[in-house]
Amino acid sequence: MRLLSLLGVAATCAAAATPLALRAADDDSSPIFGVRIPSGYRQWELIAPSHETGKFNELRAILGNPIAIKAYQDATLPFPDGTILAKLAWKREPSTEFPGAFVPGAPTTVQIMVKDSRKYASTGGWGFGRFIDGKAVDRAQHETCFACHQAHVVNHDYVFTRFAP
Numbered sequence: 001m002r003l004l005s006l007l008g009v010a011a012t013c014a015a016a017a018t019p020l021a022l023r024a025a026d027d028d029s030s031p032i033f034g035v036r037i038p039s040g041y042r043q044w045e046l047i048a049p050s051h052e053t054g055k056f057n058e059l060r061a062i063l064g065n066p067i068a069i070k071a072y073q074d075a076t077l078p079f080p081d082g083t084i085l086a087k088l089a090w091k092r093e094p095s096t097e098f099p100g101a102f103v104p105g106a107p108t109t110v111q112i113m114v115k116d117s118r119k120y121a122s123t124g125g126w127g128f129g130r131f132i133d134g135k136a137v138d139r140a141q142h143e144t145c146f147a148c149h150q151a152h153v154v155n156h157d158y159v160f161t162r163f164a165p
Contacts, residue, residue, distance in 0.1 A: 028131070031139040033120065035112050035129030038065070041086045045069050048164035051092060051102070058089045059104050062161045072163040078125065079157050083115040087161075108132070113159070124150065124158040 029036045044063040052058045064072065065084040071077075089111070090104035110131045117125035128145035130137045149158040156162075 028135050030112075030127075030129035030131075030136040030142055032142045033114075033123075033127035033129060035114050035127045037110055037112060037129070037131055037134065038084055038086070041065075041084075041110075041112075044086065046164075047072060047085070048161050050161070053092070056089070056108070057092050058108055059092045059102060060087055060089045062087050077157050078117075079115050079159065081115050081117055081125075083113075085113040085159065085161065087111040109137075110134075124154070126158055 041063060044065055047062045047064045047068065050060045050062065052060065063086045065082075067080060068083045068085055071079045071083055087110070089108045091106045091108060092102045093105035095101040095103045112129040112131070114120070114127040114129075115125055116127060120127045123146040126146070126149070128142060130141055130145070136142075146158070149160070153160050
C-alpha cells in the first residue's frame with residue numbers, strides 16, 4: 001500500500017513538469033491508426049499508477065480525458081466513443097531519499113488509446129499510438145498493440161487499466 005501511495009505521488013509530481021522529451025508533436029501521428037498525442041493530456045486526471053518490473057522496468061501513470069474518467073467512475077463498459085487514455089512511462093529508479101521506494105527516471109514512452117468504434121472497428125473500436133520523444137514509433141511496434149490487448153483484456157473492452165479511486 002505504501003508503494004502504491006508513493007507511486008501515485010511520484011506520478012503526480014512528475015506529471016506536473018512537462019519534460020521536453022514528452023511534449024506533443026504537432027505533426028506526428030501513429031502509423032496504422034493516425035493517433036496523435038492530444039494537447040493538454042498532462043492535465044487529465046490520474047486513473048491509476050502502475051509499474052512493470054520485467055522487460056521494461058518502468059513506472060507508469062495512466063491518465064484519462066473527462067469522458068474516460070466518467071466511464072471509469074460509472075463503471076461503463078464498453079467505454080464510450082471519445083474516450084482517450086494516455087499512459088506515461090519512465091524508467092523505474094531507486095529513490096535516494098527513501099530506501100525501498102522507486103521514483104520516475106528517464107521518460108520512455110507516451111502511449112495513447114482512442115475509442116472510436118467506427119473508425120477503429122477492426123481493432124475493437126480502439127486506435128493506438130506509441131510515442132518516444134514526441135515522435136511515433138515504427139509500424140511494427142503498432143502492429144502488436146491490438147493483439148496484446150485482445151489476448152489479455154477482451155472482457156474489459158481491451159483496456160488493461162482499472163480505476164484506482
